[in-house]
Amino acid sequence: MTSGRTAASGAAGDGPERTGGGRCRVLRVLGELNFGGTEMRTAELLPRLAAAGTEVHFVTLSDRIGPGPLAEAAVRHGGSVTPIPLDVRFPLRLLRLLRRLRPDVVHVDCANFSGAVLCLALLGRVPTRVAHFRGDDNQHRNLRRRVQRSFWRTLLRASATDILGVSPSALTFGYSRAWREDRRCQVVLNGLDLERLHRPTGQHLRALTGAGPDELLCVSVGRASPEKRRWMLPPILAGLRDQGVDAHVVLVGPSDDSDEARVRAAAVEHGVADRVHLLGPRDDVGGLLRQADVVVHPSCLEGLPGGVLEPVALGIGTVAADLPGVRFIHEHLPGVTIVDTDAAPAVWAAAVRTAAGHTMATDPGTARERFQSSPFAIEAAVTTHLAIYRRRLPDGPPPTAPVVKNRSRLPAASER
Structure with a gap:
């Protein structure tokens, strides 16, 4: 690939002058x-x-x-x-x-x-x-x-x-x-730009997924890479089913053919293929998250995960693996249910039910005020x-x- 700028600053030749005047x-x-x-x-x-x-x-x-x-x-x-x-x-x-x-x-x-x-x-x-x-x-x-x-x-x-x-x-x-x-x-x-998360979306997730009003709507946001472990979501859905909870999961983030194939294969294996929905990258993530009953973030490698911070900022209960960055968020804001990184799908499913309870009990306005006064x-x-x-x-x-x-x-x- 050849190198070339998508836009140039300054005139051609010797290059722009070094900044001055407060710039x-x-x-x-x-x-x-x-x-x-x-x-x-x-x-x-x-x-x-x-x-x-x-x-x-x-x-x-x-x-x-x-x-x-x-x-x-x-x-x-x-x-x-x-x-x-x-x-x-x-x-x-x-x-x-x-x-x-x-x-x-x-x-x-x-x-x-x-x-x-x-x-x-x-x-x-x-x-x-x-x-x-x-x-x-x-x-x-x-x-x-x-x-x-x-x-x-x-x-x-x-x-x-x-x-x-x-x-x-x-x-x-x-x-x-x-x-x-x-x-x-x-x-x-x-x-985190909280205003971005409050922009409207034209996507209605229950209509898209076919989820009924009493079915749990789970969302997971993250790129399709091995450390995000998106393939865990179908067995977690199966675990919820075994615990008497009907649920759907919506995956949002940049796609990858091999990762999506693994997710779809896991969905078929666990009998939840009609309940796993891959949306790919979106610019209306906040609008999608606000429709979720719970967010599931199974990633095993993070720094300060936006896939946890964003839903917590909106008052959406979130389940995430036990990582230092996840615990750091949990220390500052409520709404994170932490699960051992290697926990079985049934354990994740039980945590999802707990996190959904947090969502039901949390006022979005209170969550917003709490986040605005946080260090994030x-x-x-x-x-x-x-x-x-x-x-x-x-x-x-x-x-x-x-x-x-x-x-x-x-x-x-x-x-x-």
């Missing part, structure tokens, strides 16, 4: 701008950062989808998207982009591999170099991968000015168990990002996040 230019590097938790949370920050005079450009590393379906949001708020696949030409291409764009900040969402990118940013004389850990990276690796990861971490320690984690466990398992001794480290919670509100995340981005600028950081009243929507999957 700040940021280059964010991530895998792709697809419908995932990291990408959606990043896109939700853009209008508020732009209102504060912060210009955000992107580099995507995937050679699979190019700029990605969220690229339009970046361009709309004054940025650009440059796909640079990870091949032998990557270092030179990135250095050329740095020379042309001249950012004040490079912010990388690539776990320990961020060290390799930030070393190039150091060579490019970028003053603020941020590594951001998004997940609890505690997977088993062979010797070669462990050596590789150690090398990248050494580069990160040598090049990063700031090391962030979406939760304490993201830094513990992703970066170092001794992260509290590193003054560059801090926890920066994912901010998006304004807190914007203020922290602005402080980090502007720390080394002559005029320093603004005191608070700006208020953005007219929030533009993120693009729908059909607008890729």
